[in-house]
Amino acid sequence: MTNNVEVLRYTAFTHDPEGGNPAGVVLDAAELSDTEMLAVAAEVGYSETAFVTARDDERRVFRVRYFAPEAEVAFCGHATIATAVVLAERLGIGQLLFETNAGEIAVDTEIDDDTLRATLTSVPTRSRPAGEDELDEALVALGWSRDDLDPAFPPHVAFGGVEHLVLAAASRERLADLDYDFDALRSVMTRHGWTTVNLFWRESDRRFHARNPFPIGGVVEDPATGAAAAAFGGYLRVLGTGSAEFTVIQGVDMGRPSTLKVSIASEDGRTRVGGGAVPLDTPSC
Structure with a gap:
């Protein structure tokens, strides 16, 4: 089921591959069902994998869903940071907007001391x-x-x-x-x-x-x-x-x-x- 799915693996809230929280990132999940996304997340085995199910690169707006190995999660911070860094590497730095099950999450990406960073703004707490x-x-x-x-x-x-x-x-x-x-x-x-x-x-x-x-x-x-x-x-x-x-x-x-x-x-x-x-x-x- 998951053999043809490209999963990028990043670790977030660190600049060292030995630190941080690993997350899977699937940039093209438009054709995946809920069952298939859950299966991919379980196979990856990280606490969450982010799935971009719709995207508008010109407006930098993305529909993102998050799955843990055993359930969908409305919002995941470290997978958001990982996905934003992946997108910034491909589209350039700037603001992104993630449409999640918890609401809209704005994410700013920037270069800080030659390092790519992302900062999310949560929904109201x-x-x-x-x-x-x-x-x-x-x-x-x-x-x-x-x-x-x-x-x-x-x-x-x-x-x-x-x-x-x-x-x-x-x-x-x-x-x-x-x-x-x-x-x-x-x-x-x-x-x-x-x-x-x-x-x-x-x-x-x-x-x-x-x-x-x-x-x-x-x-x-x-x-x-x-x-x-x-x-x-x-x-x-x-x-x-x-x-x-x-x-x-x-x-x-x-x-x-x-x-x-x-x-x-x-x-x-x-x-x-x-x-x-x-x-x-x-x-x-």
């Missing part, structure tokens, strides 16, 4: 306190207790295209020690409609460390999660905490360090998330 039952169910699945949480950052459910449970670890050691019940957490997340759980630790107001379990996509953890970073920007905006510009460090504990540059872009909470992307030397399907 929102954030609400997590319910007590939601929190208890998630903590049991994670193997965490309330004593493991930083009381300065209340648990929330945040949205930046998709929803994420946001939990602050009380220490870097707690964040590093991640050994959760995959099936139990997937069940909790499916029931509540969360795409990932965004676990973070504050190093400073301008620098955060994060980890993102992603069992509903069939993946234990993402090494870089642009959608969660966008939602996290909305979360901090609602709390009125920290800086309008900050960095999220992710993937370190997985051996794939990633750097996400984040800023609150507008009063409605749209968040800008940027980083580089580089190709991986792996074969297509």
